[in-house]
Amino acid sequence: MEDNKLYTIIVHSENFSGILNQIAAVFTRLQVNIESLNVSASSMKNVHKFTISCKTTAKNIDKILKQINKKLDVINASCYTDEDIFQSEIALFKISTDEFQNWEDTSRLLRGYNTHIVEVTPEYLVVELSGSGDDIDSLYRELDRINCVRQFVRSGKIAVTASSLEKVNDLLGRRQKRYQERRMQFPAEGQSCSLVRYGDFITDNQK
Amino acid sequence: MDMKNNTEQVTGSEALLRALVREGVDTVFGYPGGAIIPVYDALMDHMDELNHILVRHEQGAAHAAEGYARASGKPGVCLVTGGPGATNTLTGIADAMLDSTPIVVIAGQIATDMIGTDAFQEVDFTCVTQPICKWSYQISTPEEICWAVARAFFVAKSGRPGPVVLSITKNAQVGMTEFRHEKMDYIRSYDNDPEIDITRIREAAAAINAAKRPFVLAGQGIELGEAQAEFRAFVEKGNLPFGSTLLGLSVMPSSHPLNKGMLGMHGNLCNNVKTNECDVLIAVGMRFDDRVTGNMSTYARQAKIIHLDIDPSELGKNVPVDIPVLGDCRKTLTMLTERLVKVDRSEWIDSFRKYQDEEYEKVISRELQPSGDTLRMGEVVDAVSRATDHKAILVTDVGQNQMMAARYFSFTEKRSIITSGGMGTMGYAIPAGIGAAYARPDRTVCVFMGDGGLQMTVEEFGTIMEHRIPVKMILLNNSYLGNVRQWQELFYNRRYSFTRMTNPDFQILASAYGIPSRRVIDRKDLRDAVREMLETDGPFFLEACVEEEENVMPMTPPGNSIDDMLMEC
Numbered sequence: 128m129e130d131n132k133l134y135t136i137i138v139h140s141e142n143f144s145g146i147l148n149q150i151a152a153v154f155t156r157l158q159v160n161i162e163s164l165n166v167s168a169s170s171m172k173n174v175h176k177f178t179i180s181c182k183t184t185a186k187n188i189d190k191i192l193k194q195i196n197k198k199l200d201v202i203n204a205s206c207y208t209d210e211d212i213f214q215s216e217i218a219l220f221k222i223s224t225d226e227f228q229n230w231e232d233t234s235r236l237l238r239g240y241n242t243h244i245v246e247v248t249p250e251y252l253v254v255e256l257s258g259s260g261d262d263i264d265s266l267y268r269e270l271d272r273i274n275c276v277r278q279f280v281r282s283g284k285i286a287v288t289a290s291s292l293e294k295v296n297d298l299l300g301r302r303q304k305r306y307q308e309r310r311m312q313f314p315a316e317g318q319s320c321s322l323v324r325y326g327d328f329i330t331d332n333q334k
Numbered sequence: 335m336d337m338k339n340n341t342e343q344v345t346g347s348e349a350l351l352r353a354l355v356r357e358g359v360d361t362v363f364g365y366p367g368g369a370i371i372p373v374y375d376a377l378m379d380h381m382d383e384l385n386h387i388l389v390r391h392e393q394g395a396a397h398a399a400e401g402y403a404r405a406s407g408k409p410g411v412c413l414v415t416g417g418p419g420a421t422n423t424l425t426g427i428a429d430a431m432l433d434s435t436p437i438v439v440i441a442g443q444i445a446t447d448m449i450g451t452d453a454f455q456e457v458d459f460t461c462v463t464q465p466i467c468k469w470s471y472q473i474s475t476p477e478e479i480c481w482a483v484a485r486a487f488f489v490a491k492s493g494r495p496g497p498v499v500l501s502i503t504k505n506a507q508v509g510m511t512e513f514r515h516e517k518m519d520y521i522r523s524y525d526n527d528p529e530i531d532i533t534r535i536r537e538a539a540a541a542i543n544a545a546k547r548p549f550v551l552a553g554q555g556i557e558l559g560e561a562q563a564e565f566r567a568f569v570e571k572g573n574l575p576f577g578s579t580l581l582g583l584s585v586m587p588s589s590h591p592l593n594k595g596m597l598g599m600h601g602n603l604c605n606n607v608k609t610n611e612c613d614v615l616i617a618v619g620m621r622f623d624d625r626v627t628g629n630m631s632t633y634a635r636q637a638k639i640i641h642l643d644i645d646p647s648e649l650g651k652n653v654p655v656d657i658p659v660l661g662d663c664r665k666t667l668t669m670l671t672e673r674l675v676k677v678d679r680s681e682w683i684d685s686f687r688k689y690q691d692e693e694y695e696k697v698i699s700r701e702l703q704p705s706g707d708t709l710r711m712g713e714v715v716d717a718v719s720r721a722t723d724h725k726a727i728l729v730t731d732v733g734q735n736q737m738m739a740a741r742y743f744s745f746t747e748k749r750s751i752i753t754s755g756g757m758g759t760m761g762y763a764i765p766a767g768i769g770a771a772y773a774r775p776d777r778t779v780c781v782f783m784g785d786g787g788l789q790m791t792v793e794e795f796g797t798i799m800e801h802r803i804p805v806k807m808i809l810l811n812n813s814y815l816g817n818v819r820q821w822q823e824l825f826y827n828r829r830y831s832f833t834r835m836t837n838p839d840f841q842i843l844a845s846a847y848g849i850p851s852r853r854v855i856d857r858k859d860l861r862d863a864v865r866e867m868l869e870t871d872g873p874f875f876l877e878a879c880v881e882e883e884e885n886v887m888p889m890t891p892p893g894n895s896i897d898d899m900l901m902e903c
Contacts, residue, residue, distance in 0.1 A: 197645070199521070
């Protein structure tokens with residue numbers, strides 16, 4: 128059997144309801160677990176960005192990408208290795224003060240990881256660490272060893288591509304240009320309706 | 335009626351119907367219910383431009399829309415209520431997805447403020463249908479209707495076609511809105527006409543020109559892209575023999591000398607042998623389904639594979655492709671043809687003959703000139719095909735009737751085979767035949783079915799009765815679920831687990847619906863019965879009592895290499 132590897136998928140989609148569901152369903156169909164998932168607005172208007180990491184085979188990742196790309200309101204889905212992206216993750220640790228105080232190298236440990244203390248109360252402190260997934264794993268292990276972690280949460284990986292080309296912008300620009308050229312060549316009966324939201328469509332018509 | 339955009343306020347239902355008319359819809363297959371009553375009410379004012387056919391089950395509406403789309407090339411439309419009315423269309427939606435059939439399913443939905451309360455007939459239809467359709471959307475306000483309808487029709491028929499689902503809430507149906515409808519032809523996230531890479535065209539043309547033993551696989555993509563003439567020019571200029579998938583059988587006349595028949599599990603032997611002998615394999619608008627390839631690990635390993643498709647997710651999905659050619663095949667085929675040189679390939683083309691002769695001797699002759707007394711499925715199909723001068727539209731159900739019809743029916747016109755290929759949906763034939771008859775009233779529609787599939791959608795006899803729909807139905811009755819029985823015979827030691835059918839008297843059933851019918855048992859009556867069927871105005875039900883335990887041959891057993899076919903058993 129083919130070995131599983133960790134992949135990072137970046138998806139850009141229109142901001143419609145139900146897209147997350149459609150993307151998640153692609154993973155369900157192939158019985159692949161999502162390791163982490165982050166969804167947020169992107170730098171482009173009405174475009175959402177998904178950063179998904181999962182462990183699977185090269186064969187499956189190809190199917191996953193093709194099926195996500197096939198979704199109507201998905202603009203683009205691509206897969207990256209660690210060299211192709213800058214990635215980061217944030218974790219919050221809620222730590223019991225009691226156990227923590229009894230441990231000698233406390234502050235050195237936290238400083239070593241370049242953490243940031245968000246809140247201090249008599250019962251607990253909240254520490255934030257942003258960095259690689261490995262750093263977060265490692266700090267969690269060390270804190271867990273002294274049994275002081277009350278709560279732990281991590282954001283899931285976020286990433287930007289290392290390439291100097293902005294793929295999605297370029298793709299949209301190229302499509303728009305091709306469409307306009309085609310329209311010049313074959314003026315169709317209807318009018319162009321390039322905007323995605325019905326609200327925008329109506330406003331555009333009224334202009 | 336003033337159909338221009340204006341500031342007049344209309345109900346959402348009215349806007350929906352006007353938008354349908356604007357999109358060129360003339361026929362709607364449907365079934366009313368609580369959550370769609372306002373649309374049905376508005377429909378009474380549009381009866382002159384929208385012909386609504388009341389089916390007897392919503393599954394029938396979805397398949398009828400499919401049949402309509404496949405015969406006409408226009409999206410088929412089906413209108414149903416929410417809840418069970420909507421879920422009854424699921425089989426048709428999934429079927430349309432697998433067979434790239436453009437249909438638009440419009441389903442009622444409870445009012446927006448009731449959603450999420452488990453109200454009467456509440457089903458989250460958008461969520462349920464998302465994995466099995468091209469686009470699914472819930473219309474929650476009347477203002478969205480025109481936009482959603484325009485988008486639905488654009489999505490359904492462009493690119494690789496497929497089903498689209500619109501759920502429309504009751505408040506959107508009754509609320510007031512301005513009617514502003516414009517056809518849509520661009521969605522930025524959706525590439526309906528991918529850019530053609532000229533390098534790939536050059537590579538593919540060079541490979542074909544250099545080929546000694548090229549073989550072409552013709553798929554339904556050619557029909558969907560209306561590229562039948564371009565395909566013909568391509569194979570004729572290059573002297574390229576070709577075989578067709580089940581759904582691609584009518585892209586070229588069956589009698590064309592380069593047309594070598596059907597591919598796959600029950601296809602023609604020569605095609606499967608030559609697939610594994612050719613040096614260049616050119617697939618056009620087909621997707622290397624497992625019924626076509628057989629054992630993937632031995633499929634066309636020796637060949638350089640060129641794959642033309644409009645859907646990027648198909649390229650390299652099932653077989654490794656050497657030269658993927660993404661794009662609309664109407665354009666890519668033309669670009670390839672321009673670059674082809676005439677090469678004499680008569681020796682290669684003649685080499686098919688040996689396997690055609692073998693198949694004729696071992697399979698076809700026994701089917702068409704049988705020695706036994708009992709009717710065989712193939713001879714019935716052949717008699718109907720001949721009597722229609724091979725000009726009819728063939729609609730089939732699923733199973734042995736489907737394979738026999740595909741093997742023995744001949745085609746002279748494009749868009750002439752309507753069958754459930756990807757899903758293999760039993761019960762497809764009668765409603766799909768109804769749809770085809772509305773799409774092409776100028777053509778004869780012959781609907782083949784088995785006794786199993788007939789009983790899955792037999793309620794549509796009511797629709798046929800009501801409208802005197804001129805479908806010529808031919809039941810190949812063997813009192814078995816024949817295809818499963820064949821597998822049980824060949825691979826499960828003849829253990830016939832639940833495949834024997836105890837059937838009603840189908841003649842009485844047809845007469846209860848007032849459908850003229852005839853039963854044929856003796857061979858000597860076959861031709862006359864077929865003549866009577868075709869001469870009778872309106873519908874006809876012909877029941878042919880065929881051999882009970884006949885097998886469809888040849889057959890590639892599951893797991894075998896595609897060219898390793900059983901010829902007799």
